[in-house]
Amino acid sequence: MTAQQFDVKNGLYIAGEWLGPDGRETQAVLNPATGQPLGDLPLATKADMDRALEAAARGFDQWRKVAPQERAAVLHRTAALVRERAEELARLATMEEGKPIVEARGEVAATAALLDFHAGEAVRIYGRVLPRPTGTRSLVLHQPVGPVAAFCAWNFPVMNPVRKISPAIAAGCSVILKPSEETPASAIAIMRCFQDAGLPGDVAQLVFGVPDAVSRHLLASPVTRKLSFTGSVPVGKHLLKLAADTVMKSTMELGGHGPVLVFDDCDLDKTLDLLVTHKFRNAGQVCVAPTRFHVQEGIYERFAKGFAERAAALKIGDGLSTDTQMGPMANPRRPEAIGAMIEDAVRNGARKLTGGEAKDGGGFFFAPTVLADVSLDAKAMNEEPFGPIALIRPFATTEDAIAEANRLPFGLGAYCFTENGRRQNQLADEIEAGMVAINTVRLSWGDAPFGGVKESGYGSEDGPEGIANHMITKAVHIA
Known part of the structure; x- marks a missing residue:
């Protein structure tokens, strides 16, 4: 065309x-x-x-x-x-x-x-x-x-x-x-x-x-x-x-600011494969995009490393090319906004594991970005980034993870990865979101309600x- x-x-x-x-x-x-x-x-x-x-x-x-x-x-x-x-x-x-x-x-x-x-x-x-x-x-x-x-x-x-x-x-x-x-x-x-x-x-x-x-x-x-x-x-x-x-x-x-709770009993490789693909779908420009990754301490470093490796391997290019895995951002405003959020997060102590910069070539391209140890004071942890940024932090207990998931005034989609059935029920009950996905990333189905709570x-x-x-x-x- x-x-x-x-x-x-x-x-x-x-x-x-x-x-x-x-x-x-x-x-x-x-x-x-x-x-x-x-x-x-x-x-x-x-x-x-x-x-x-x-x-x-x-x-x-x-x-x-x-x-x-x-x-x-x-x-x-x-x-x-x-x-x-x-x-x-x-x-x-x-x-x-x-x-x-x-x-x-x-x-x-x-x-x-x-x-x-x-x-x-x-x-x-x-x-x-x-x-x-x-x-x-x-x-x-x-x-x-x-x-x-x-x-x-x-x-x-x-x-x-x-x-x-x-x-x-x-x-x-x-x-x-x-x-x-x-x-x-x-x-x-x-x-x-x-x-x-x-x-x-x-x-x-x-x-x-x-x-x-x-x-x-x-x-x-x-x-x-x-x-x-x-x-x-x-x-x-x-x-x-x-x-x-x-x-x-x-x-x-x-809008949302999708929390992702990753527990140490999950299937780590399967979880990473699902989350990296879903995070960078539509260059992260999705209201239910997984964004704040809260990872249990025992697997935190392995998760961060595996996430960054997979993100760095994504092929970026024109969406009409059949081998493209992530296209450009939708308009010229977005790369600048995402760049400012990344700079702010790094100033507040975040580790940049991959990405972090706009791409040359005339379009609105931005590299898939993974940040670890992101401070709660960082702007990206409090305002919806709506872009290709993954923000990773460790947690110790289930209660800590739930508290962080519910910290913000948003409540659209949330994701949890754990094989513990009792914990799955607790997360489904206590997370403040209109939609919760457990061991999956799909929240949108034609026969299911799609919507949020709080702001x-x-x-x-x-x-x-x-x-x-x-x-x-x-x-x-x-x-």
């Missing part, structure tokens, strides 16, 4: 119509492997956003009345189109976000599976009948909440748009989606799949623009009944303040819970 085939010129989808740059400002989309422009994306005007809101209101009135089986059929057809266009979608994601093509293909496959899961759940939105005296009834109904304003991040440019659109339309809602302006082509291609699958044009809208202006406009409208956001904690808090003015329902999937947000995506978060509960009493 060439830059000429990377077309975001007609990037706004409003009321069933694709709109281009005429009368609109544009923003360049960059290839993170080269730093060069791929195309110019049109940005929505105030009139565009008003039109999208009007369409979403009409779409909700229409779509809420559609039989669940018909909603499910649209989702199944969309899943089939995603699979049919899988290679195109994967290459778009790699070109604009940077991840290796093999990771992008996996993301596309998971996206299609999620669409099929939501299709199945669309026909299982059950209420209940409460026992009452003969001749009377009390019902509990679950009904779609209304038009959704959805905002998603750039790190999973194929999956994230579907995580917003799919549960909303399964529930009977309409949706206005604002993906990242840095990775628009994947979202555009996904919206075309929904369109070609027969989703009415008023049901789902796609807009891009200055993020603060778009969010303020959409969240201030009485049309919008739900906020769904994936992104950083500071931006999430800002959007929640806007949403409070109309007391709208919200799902917030915010990592609330509500869930995926699973039946993802659709439930787009519903309201209504009690009906009939005498």
Whole structure:
């Protein structure tokens, strides 16, 4: 695929119509492997956003009345189109976000599976009948909440748009989606799949623009009944303040700072192989990336050495190269931010075992970095790095490890490696996180809830819970 085939010129989808740059400002989309422009994306005007809101209101009135089986059929057809266009979608994601093509293909496959899961759940939105005296009834109904304003991040440019659109339309809602302006082509291609699958044009809208202006406009409208956001904690808090003015329902999937507790009874080589691959997936730009590695003292040095050796051996390069194991960071801001965190950690006493520097070559490359003996005062130990840094510290007891895992105000994903069954149960109970993986690194499954606690947000995506978060509960009493 060439830059000429990377077309975001007609990037706004409003009321069933694709709109281009005429009368609109544009923003360049960059290839993170080269730093060069791929195309110019049109940005929505105030009139565009008003039109999208009007369409979403009409779409909700229409779509809420559609039989669940018909909603499910649209989702199944969309899943089939995603699979049919899988290679195109994967290459778009790699070109604009940077991840290796093999990771992008996996993301596309998971996206299609999620669409099929939501299709199945669309026909299982059950209420209940409460026992009452003969001749009377009390019902509990679950009904779609209304038009959704959805905002998603750039790190999973194929999956994230579907995580917003799919549960909303399964529930009977309409949706206005604002993906990242840095990775628009994947979202555009996904919206075309929904369109070609027969989703009415008023049901789902796609807009891009200055993020603060778009969010303020959409969240201030009485049309919008739900906020769904994936992104950083500071931006999430800002959007929640806007949403409070109309007391709208919200799902917030915010940042994390994934603790990893590694005990001396684990299978060390298997644990290292899993963790190094998962740490540097998408160049560490994953909200549930394992980041703070707390390792029991008896295996600490062996773990640190083995981790650094594996990280140093990773092949870095353009994600479109089939032998690349880690691509560039997604935008020019990230290498500078990661470099500053590493310098701060080293000043605070950390040992740099490998990496630590940006790579030459024109793109936004940064070497996989492993730091040992990282002080709790280091900035990287307290703020989400969102990059290719592994931070390693020793611990003595299980209680020490749990205390450190729970130290920060984040609680998205956590990882534990131990063969002790009693300890596994204790960790599952006591770690403050929305998702805990024990002897595995996979936290995202289509049929399981995905979400956090504390400042990592609330509500869930995926699973039946993802659709439930787009519903309201209504009690009906009939005498």
